[in-house]
Amino acid sequence: MKNTETTFSISTSDVELIVDTTSGTPVVAHWGRKLAGSTSHSQISRLLAEATPHSDLDFPQNPGLWRERARGFFGASSLVGRRGRLDWAPLFSLRTVASSHNVLTFVSADDNAGLEVTVKFELTPEGVLLIDEKVTNTGSSDYAVDELTVWMPLPDRAVESMDFHGRWVKERQPQRLPINYGTFSREIRDGRSGHGYTIVQLAMTDKANNASGEVWSLGLVWSGNTKHSIDKQETGYKAIGAGELLEPGEIVLAPGASYSAPTVAATYSDAGFNGISDHLHRWVRARELHPTKLKPRPLTLNVWEAVYFDHRLGKLLELLDVAKEIGVERFVLDDGWFGARREDHAGLGDWVVSDEAWPDGLGPLVTAVHDAGLEFGLWFEGEMVQVDSDLYRAHPEWIMHIPGRMPLEARRQHVLDLTHEGAYQHVLGQVDAVLSEYGVDYIKWDHNRTLIDPGHEGIAAAHEQTLAIYRLFDELKRRHPGLEIESCSSGGGRVDLGMVQHADRFWGSDCNDALERQSIQRYTGFAIPPELIGAHVGPTHSHTTGRVHELSFRAITSLFGHAGLEWDLTETTPEERVHLASWAQYYKDKRDLLHSGKVVRVDHSEDSAFVHGVVAHDKSEALFAYVQLSTGNSTKPDSVLLTDLDPEATYEVKVVQPAGPAQCMQTAVPTIMTEPITASGAVLADIGIQPPILRPENAVLFEITKVS
CATH class of the missing domain: 2.60.40.1180 (Golgi alpha-mannosidase II)
Structure with a gap:
């Protein structure tokens, strides 16, 4: 870390951030390639001094990180809020700067508005710049926060943007656009990151591609409502922004309270999109509990597309026999084992083994799986509840709703309000009991609907609901060391850099069609490393598209992820089983490379x-x-x-x-x-x-x- 008068920098071997404070507010003077040569940082701030056009302010103003209107900036401010009808236009002055190895922290305040803001930059060894912003209410009355967004400036040569849209069974499809005047935003209000979530939004130089060109990206470390934006002002000033999308009244700070915005992962590459992926993959893999640090990624069989709700022990044991013959290492029982869940109309919320479906409990199946040398996995959808359930009949008030009305149903289910302590403890207790009784090694955790009225006692609560699921996952892992959790949300509806901090695998899509999976996995992989993307060999005849594909194509597509199968293996031919066994062994031989390389x-x-x-x-x-x-x-x-x-x-x-x-x-x-x-x-x-x-x-x- 260097400190030259009022200019500060942090860097790795190929990425550098320079922040100038000459104007009394933090201004990002450079975010990009590590600069070479002898030019001092103070000289750089002089190089950036701008001319003043006619019909403008008398002196040039750089909006800095906070982009206040009082500095003559007419785009979106980083902080948007108010104290009743007052304090909606703060002007922050820099108070303190703290620096340590590759970390810079700037604290600014507006005493008249009763507000303090903090931004912390941490540049990881992998070249990912982690940005944390916080606002503290130093006034004597409540302050409502409507928005706290990280905005990073883009250089003039950044002329294009790219993000990803999608829908169920066709997630993460790229769209590439010129950076035009105005603001282009991708907003998610699903209450989860959603099938149309971009994971990262990118800006780049003209004709940047996979291997060349400069690229800047922002991605939110968050799984709730989000907003990613690209902005170009009439002055030509460009910026890229990311932040949580807050509902009205969702964050109201009492005196002395703070709101910390979700961390933003900012990444720069001068080697195209592959460079962005390399930075993010190495950063994700550096986590202390990254699953490949514990063991190789086991070849998985999920039985959903083999049996659906037809849970007959004999059939499942036949599947297990074929799975063992092929070389499968993890056997996952999907939906239908609990409560009244014989179809998708009832049972969600009652996480107890069904006597009707499993008169002898899950023990015979779990024992057979473990005796065969495989791990056992089980499906849950703990954030949801159905009206036809014991839980709802006992506690109808535990759903997320607006008082006086019932939310619209989706898949005949409602969202359980995990911000309610009783609901949280109910889910934690029932799931923990099942895991403890049966020695479950792995959870497939689903989230099959959007949040229509995400309210807790009438107050918007998508933010707190997101924190609750993080807390639940972390507690389950604490109680069950070695437990792995897959994040599934109607397939790829909750794949993001927030959930990657708490889950060990993502179900990339409910679509197992290998052709569709080629693009879904390709673009999910812009941010998520392949060992975290569940990729299964589906049936010959795709259940979602009707296409028919050769086994070789399906198997190669699955190979470049966390490989598995989702197919009634008892219907395979002897030749197919030979090929599957060969492929399974090849996956095991190559997974160290596939799950660690660039x-x-x-x-x-x-x-x-x-x-x-x-x-x-x-x-x-x-x-x-x-x-x-x-x-x-x-x-x-x-x-x-x-x-x-x-x-x-x-x-x-x-x-x-x-x-x-x-x-x-x-x-x-x-x-x-x-x-x-x-x-x-x-x-x-x-x-x-x-x-x-x-x-x-x-x-x-x-x-x-x-x-x-």
Whole structure:
């Protein structure tokens, strides 16, 4: 950390933040590439001094971090609030600066408004800038906070933005737009991050792509209501912002109280989108309890698409026998084991084993699973309740609602108000009892509807509900060391950088169609490392789209995540079981690479195909997939470039087909299909290899090993 008069900086080997306080407020003078050369930070602030145009303020003003109207800034302020009808336009003056290794903290205040604001910047060793903002009410009466948003300036050369939209079974689809005048916002009011959540929003230089160009991104470490924005003023000033989207009256500070906004993870890369992913993946993996630090990611079988609500022990034991033969390591019983839950109309809230479905309890199944050497997992949806349940009949007041009316139902269910202590203790107690009795190793925790009226005794409570689920997950893990929790929300409806701090896996989507999963997993992986994205081999005939895919395509798609199966394995042929066993072993052999290496998305010359892979950080090995999404425009496919290898090293490249052959349409095959090829990393990146002519919706794997 450097301190030059009123200018402060923190940096890693490739990222730097410079904050200037000359004007009496923190101003980000630079956020981006680590600067080289001998220019002092004070000289940089002089370089940034602007001219004053006609018909403007008499002297140039930089809005700084707080973007107050009193500084002549006419965009959105970072803090929006009021004390009754007063104190809605504060002007903050810097009071203190604290600095330590790669951490900067700035405290500012407006005594007249009775407000103090704090911003802390922490630059992690992985190059992720964590930004925390807090407002404290130093006045003598209540202060209502409507918004507290982190805004970071963008340089003039940032001219495009990208975020992700989506819906159920088609999450995280990219949309790329020019940065125009005005404010472009992505707002989520679901009460959860939602299927249309962007995870991160990006700004970039012209034509930035996977491997090149500068990219700046913000992502909220939060799972509730959110707002991501890109802003360009008439002056040309640009900024990117992220913050919690608060409901009216949700945060009211008593005298002396504070509101801490969700942490924002800010990331910069001068190596395109892959660089952003690399920073975020390494940051997530550095967590003390990241699951790969404890054990390899077990190959999982979820039985939902095999049996649905038909919980017959004999059928499940047949599935277990086939799963063991294939090499499955975790067996997950999904919805339908509890209360009156024989269909999706009843039972949510009653987390006790059903005597009707399981007259002898879950013990016989759990014992058989553990005796087979597999872990046992169980489905819950503890944040929901149905009218047809013992819980609702006893405590109808425990649902989130507005007094005097019932919320609209979705999936015939309501949201349980976990901010109510009785409701929280009910869920914690019942779930804890089941986990304790049966030795459950893993939870699939679902959240299948949006929050329509997220009120607690009439007061907006989405914020507190989000904190409650974090607290619940953490307490369950404290009581059951080694327990893993999967976050599922109608598939990928709660995948975010907040939940990644409390859960160990995300169900990427309810869609197991391998073609749809190619894009869903690709763009989820912009922020979430593959070992946290559940990716299953679904049935031959997709339950959500009706498509039919080769086993090889489904298996390769699943390989680049936390792999599993969701299929009635008792219906597989002997040949399919052989291929599945081969694929399962290959996954186990390669998961250390897949779940630790750098994710690489290649900028392929044809949009009819994806090329992506994982490269070991020491560049000793790699695994790439060539995926034919649709029919190409040419009769022969374009060369496949294998990038991010050591250009000076020599590699052997071979095709592997662990789950059977892909379907091709060719009379002669390229060399790579019959024998390995040896080439330097430079040749593989610049010339590449000739792939087979695949039928649409097929894929092949290239295994790459450094030989010298």
